[in-house]
Amino acid sequence: MLNKLFPSRFSLLKTFIVIFLTLSFAVRLILFAWSFSEADTSVFNLIYTFLLGFLFDIGTVSFFAFPYALYLLVMPSRFHGSILDKVVTYFGYSLGLIIFLFSFFAEITFWEEFKRRFNFIAVDYLIYTNEVVKNINESYPIPLLVGIILIAYVILLFVTKKRGSFSNTFKSTTPFKSKIFPTLIIGGIMAFFWVFVQNQDSEQFSNRYNNELSKTGIYSFFAAFRNNELPYVKFYKTIDENKAFTILKNKLKSEKEQFIHPDKHEILRTVTNSDSLKTPIKPNVVFICIESLSGKFLNSLGSSLNITPNIDSLANNGLFFNNLFATGTRTVRGMEAITLSISPTPGRSIVKRKNNQGLMTIGEVFRKEGYNRTFFYGGDGYFDNMNTYFGGNGFDIVDRGRGFLLDASITTKRTNIEDDEVTFENAWGVCDEDIYNKVIKEADKTYQDGKPFFDFVMTTSNHRPYTYPEGKVAIPSGTGREGAVQYTDYAIGEFLNKAKSKPWFNNTIFVIMADHCASSAGRWELDVQNYHIPAIVYNPNLIAPQNIDKLCSQIDIFPTVFGLLNWDYTSNFFGKDILKMKAEDERALIGNYRKLGLLKNNKLMVLNEQKESDFYQWNKDDNSLNKIQNDTNFLDETISYYQVADYLYRNDGLKIKE
Structure with a gap:
């Protein structure tokens, strides 16, 4: 079944998906450890939190995987491994890895400030880049973070090549019919999440931290981008x-x-x-x-x-x-x-x-x-x-x-x-x-x-x-x-x-x-004490x-x-x-x-x-x-x-x- 889902032409795409799921799980684990004292750590809710998170990870990666799966579907076998094929593949794979690595590092810094996954604040920050870039530069060791991202990218690229994912993809003779099934599966998952799944569907817990941990940062970002205005009556x-x-x-x-x-x-x-x-x-x-x-x-x-x-x-x-x-x-x-x-x-x-x-x-x-x-x-x-x-x-x-x-x-x-x-x-x-x-x-x-x-x-x-x-x-x-x-x-x-x-x-x-x-931030959906502020009228x-x-x-x-x-x-x-x-x-x-x-x-x-x-x-x-x-x-x-x-x-x- 796995070979049918990921035939040889889809070897690199399989590696890409596995890397995303692994990194996303690692980030979720880091955020969980960071918020251990606040999260609900009962066995059932903990398992359910990570299971929901895994499902949202699959939905998220499908949006990245589908364009390349579509490319793999329509590219004729005689062009497999051509210069065009290699340029498109290396560029797309590198871009995807850098986006993932950057977003995962950004999620950690965002969590430090807001104790939440990406939301409408992150969307606003994308608009006001001057203040935000300066703030990040003054708050964090940017050269070190960029260096870590680049090192992680090089390591992942090296591991991918050692696994033979590139060579399997370029040397593959997978016929068109065999490429239809994985493309439909990935496209179907993407369509299902686009039409039927909302970001708040992950919020199945009374504890706010578990609700946030069950989300995927990139998915939350685009959900906030789509829904930054909410007509009340709707x-x-x-x-x-x-x-x-x-x-x-x-x-x-x-x-x-x-x-x-x-x-x-x-x-x-x-x-x-x-x-x-x-x-x-x-x-x-x-x-x-x-x-x-x-x-x-x-x-x-x-x-x-x-x-x-x-x-x-x-x-x-x-x-x-x-x-x-x-x-x-x-x-x-x-x-x-x-x-x-x-x-x-x-x-x-x-x-x-x-x-x-x-x-x-x-x-x-x-x-x-x-x-x-x-x-x-x-x-x-x-x-x-x-x-x-x-x-x-x-x-x-x-x-x-x-x-x-x-x-x-x-x-x-x-x-x-x-x-x-x-x-x-x-x-x-x-x-x-x-x-x-x-x-x-x-x-x-x-x-x-x-x-x-x-x-x-x-x-x-x-x-x-x-x-x-x-x-x-x-x-x-x-x-x-x-x-x-x-x-x-x-x-x-x-x-x-x-x-x-x-x-x-x-x-x-x-x-x-x-x-x-x-x-x-707090464990409740509205943490009351975190709205308590002073006000003084003085003369x-x-x-x-x-x-x-x-x-x-x-x-x-x-x-x-x-x-x-x-x-x-x-x-x-x-x-x-x-x-x-x-x-x-x-x-x-x-x-x-x-x-x-x-x-x-x-x-x-x-x-x-x-x-x-x-x-x-x-x-x-x-x-x-x-x-x-x-x-x-x-x-x-x-x-x-x-x-x-x-x-x-x-x-x-x-x-x-x-």
């Missing part, structure tokens, strides 16, 4: 649209908020915060979005690392939200939640989608109050479509880019961070101290013009390769995440010390919050210190800030004023690009893209999730948040309405 559980809007409006309504068109499929409403006792105020607002600042790093949230003294001091002297959760696992997801105050939509963040300009963002509220609005980023804002998104929604841009905004229709001003303003720079941009110095410089200019300003500042230093100016903190640059966190904290302290000397400081509110946690003259332990979300921060400023405004936001939030309204929305969750009362409902849902009891002490009996009302509420958000985006319901 992939997720839905309810009647009228019911979804009714449920959500009941969650959003309050005495201070009135829907403008209560009978329409929209959530546009007026929010009233002022009265005879609360006069609106217009301080400057500086929002600092900190890269990857997990709550677990702060002593004020239970850590004993002692690496965030400045942020901990701000938490003790400001309005500190200690039970707040990020909506997602990436910077653009945090930006979406903060600026639009919206539930996370499945697939790509709205920041990176089409039709994402002219939206009712928090910037529009500031515009109507007469504020200058500026987005600051230490790298090139082309990355992750940030400049197009912020520029298309009325923000001026300050970044390290060299080009123009991508969309010619965007008319906002762009200012470059010049070389003489940079003291340190890595793959992701200038260090935090440099971006803060630029913020101060631009704030001085705006203050002189007599206009209030709203600045959205995105930091970069707390990101691999974790490099920063030497001699600033105790932990040496480039040694790991904790050093980057310590430097991030140091830079904030320096920024505020400099700002205190400015005439605009006393009339400026500083809002500090993470974009997401340093890691979202010693305007904000009284207070610890707020209400369960809340990133989307709630700016509705809360607008409440503190006593502003009346028009809102399209899903977020609520945390300080006015009733106990029954406390909730957090968490998700990744596929899983969507609602957390309330230590219970978590999770929706997935197979129109399924799971209901869990979250144990805060050990961060475990235990399945419980479904709650229909809870499920409908969860669906309403996400179904309505998707509906509004796709039907221009997030656009500014004058």
